[in-house]
Amino acid sequence: MNERLLIAPLPRILAVCALAVSCAGRGAESGAADRAFPELTAALSESGGYFDTDNPISNERSYLHAVTDLEEAGVTGGAYLGVGPEQNFSYIAAIDPEIAILVDIRRDNVLEHLIFKALFAESANRFEYACLLFGRPVPNDLEAMTGAAVEGLIEYLDQTPATRASRRAARDRVDRAIHGFGLELDDADLATIDRFHGEFIDAGLDLRFRSHGRAPRFYYPTYRDMLLEVDRRGRRANYLASEKLFRTIQTLQRQDRIVPVVGDLAGDHALRAIGKYLSRRGSTVSAVYTSNVEFYLFGSGSFVRFIDNLRHLPIDDRSVIIRSVFHSLRGPHPRAVPGYYSTQLLQRVDVLLRRVSEGVYRDYWDVVTQDVQTGP
Numbered sequence: 285m286n287e288r289l290l291i292a293p294l295p296r297i298l299a300v301c302a303l304a305v306s307c308a309g310r311g312a313e314s315g316a317a318d319r320a321f322p323e324l325t326a327a328l329s330e331s332g333g334y335f336d337t338d339n340p341i342s343n344e345r346s347y348l349h350a351v352t353d354l355e356e357a358g359v360t361g362g363a364y365l366g367v368g369p370e371q372n373f374s375y376i377a378a379i380d381p382e383i384a385i386l387v388d389i390r391r392d393n394v395l396e397h398l399i400f401k402a403l404f405a406e407s408a409n410r411f412e413y414a415c416l417l418f419g420r421p422v423p424n425d426l427e428a429m430t431g432a433a434v435e436g437l438i439e440y441l442d443q444t445p446a447t448r449a450s451r452r453a454a455r456d457r458v459d460r461a462i463h464g465f466g467l468e469l470d471d472a473d474l475a476t477i478d479r480f481h482g483e484f485i486d487a488g489l490d491l492r493f494r495s496h497g498r499a500p501r502f503y504y505p506t507y508r509d510m511l512l513e514v515d516r517r518g519r520r521a522n523y524l525a526s527e528k529l530f531r532t533i534q535t536l537q538r539q540d541r542i543v544p545v546v547g548d549l550a551g552d553h554a555l556r557a558i559g560k561y562l563s564r565r566g567s568t569v570s571a572v573y574t575s576n577v578e579f580y581l582f583g584s585g586s587f588v589r590f591i592d593n594l595r596h597l598p599i600d601d602r603s604v605i606i607r608s609v610f611h612s613l614r615g616p617h618p619r620a621v622p623g624y625y626s627t628q629l630l631q632r633v634d635v636l637l638r639r640v641s642e643g644v645y646r647d648y649w650d651v652v653t654q655d656v657q658t659g660p
Contacts, residue, residue, distance in 0.1 A: 315554035318431065321540040322466040325394070327559065329546040330553035340483055342371040343493035344575065344608045344622060345505040345513060350628035351378045352516035355466060359604055359631060360644035362570030365597075367549070367577055368605075369396055371510075373523040375573055375606065376542070377532045382567055384536060387547040387554055392559050393470075395476050397475065397544035402461035404537035410530035411437060419446040419485030421452040434511050434525050438489060442508075446485050494553040503625040517622075549577055555593035563598045572597075572633065582648040591640050594633060603633040609652045618653060629656050 301314060362447075364374040364381040367388050376384050386397060399417075411429035414437055423429060434647035458481055462469070469477075486493060489508035490655045505513070513530065515521045523529045534541045547554025562569065572594070581587040597603075609617045609627045617627040635655050645651050 313381045317318055318332060320505065321543065322468075323560075324540075325545060326559045327469065328417055328554055329394075330548065330551050330557075332546045338495075340480060341369060341491055341493055341505075341510060343504045344371065344574075344626040344628070345503065345509060346608070346624040346628050347372060347452060347510070348513045348515045348521045348628045349621060349624075350375065350606050351521045352632065353628070353630045354378050354604075354606070357604060359570050359600075361603065361631075362603075363565075363567040363598075364573075365558065365569060366571075366573035366601060367393075367575050368573075369393065370400060370523075374529075375534045375571065377523045377529040378521065378535065379570055380532055381536075381570055382541070382598050382624075383562075383565070384542045385558055386542065386544045387549065387558070388544075389546070389548045389551075391546045392476055392480070394546055395473055396480050397542075398462050398465065399458055399477060399481050400460060401465065401537050401542070401544075402458040404534045405464075406457045407463045407534070410524050410527060411440075412439060413530065414524060415450075415475070416454045416457060417481075417483075417484050418488055419451040420444045421447060421450040421548055421575060431525055433521070434520055437524065438511060441489055446488075452587065454485065484659040504538070536570050536633055549574065549593065550581055550584075550589040551593075554614055556596045559593075559596035559598060567598065569597050569599050569603045569633070571604050571606055575581075578607060578651060579609075581649055582651075586646075590641075591637065597633075599633045601634055604630045604634055604637060607652065612645065612649070615647060619656065 320525070347535055354375070355378065359383075360379055362378055362381055363381075364372075364379055364384040366375065366384070366386050368386075372384070372386055388394070392655065403413050403416050406416060408426060409430045411432055412422055413425055414420075418441055423440070429440075432440075455478065459474070461475070462477065484507075487507075489511070490505060491507045494504075511522050511524060512520075520526070521529075523533050533542070545554055545556075545558070549555060562605045578587060578590070581590050607629050609629060611617075611620070611625050616625075617629075619629065620627045629652060632655075636651075639645060639655060644654070
């Protein structure tokens with residue numbers, strides 16, 4: 285994986301971080317959004333690491349089940365932290381935070397999020413967003429499509445193939461918008477962005493999660509599956525399921541309040557810098573989405589460092605972790621929904637920190653099966 289960074293040497297990082305925090309503090313006091321997007325991304329980032337997947341979309345088909353749990357637990361506002369690509373947007377739409385910071389060990393995840401940011405900047409509504417994401421021709425009656433159901437969106441994308449002209453138009457609009465963000469990107473970065481967007485265009489709604497060196501699993505959902513998924517109450521809750529959910533994300537994106545960052549959850553900079561930034565901003569963490577990263581942290585012996593980083597975040601007794609657990613040699617998770625190979629769970633962060641201090645967790649399975657929060 286390309287490990288060149290969007291960050292400068294440490295002295296400049298600290299200076300830029302001070303500038304970003306200062307700007308954020310003024311923004312929080314006045315109600316204005318944070319505007320120092322390139323500086324903030326750089327200041328909070330650390331050296332990138334390797335993970336054996338491009339991860340264009342999630343492989344957690346159960347991802348929306350957490351939306352119901354978040355509602356029942358009353359999780360809303362504050363600051364949202366998360367890993368990975370656009371499954372975060374559905375959680376963000378449900379929580380409607382003041383700011384969202386997306387942390388991932390892969391630098392490529394930042395580049396993918398720049399594509400999404402560009403699409404939100406360029407799109408009049410979610411129908412145009414989807415057309416540009418998949419390089420499809422934008423319909424002439426775009427405004428009439430604003431209230432289209434997810435099924436109508438899927439039908440249009442499936443029946444309307446990308447053309448050379450529509451692909452070029454989508455790529456040009458994304459590149460033009462990204463150029464305006466002010467980030468320092470070189471030719472390799474731009475090539476990665478082109479490759480990622482090309483994967484969405486070429487695969488269409490059949491796009492799936494894939495990894496390098498591991499065989500694809502039969503239960504990996506397609507993008508179509510993800511759009512059609514429901515929460516525990518049977519409601520469509522993907523951020524493209526309604527114009528209201530889409531607008532929540534679009535507003536945050538256009539105000540530079542969704543910030544992608546290169547960082548290891550067990551690293552020595554990103555989470556601690558984020559904690560300082562949020563504290564100065566006056567924001568409390570509402571949710572931390574970790575996917576199944578803790579599984580890998582246990583495997584590498586770095587889970588304790590992650591816990592130490594969590595202690596540097598501004599939390600309260602409502603702050604939660606959202607995690608995903610896959611079937612293991614021990615079988616499905618006790619809270620697994622039949623037909624799903626992943627299970628979404630909530631746990632209060634303060635409970636996690638206390639239980640780790642008490643030494644009650646012997647392994648990863650203990651972490652994901654004890655003290656699981658299912659509601660208020």
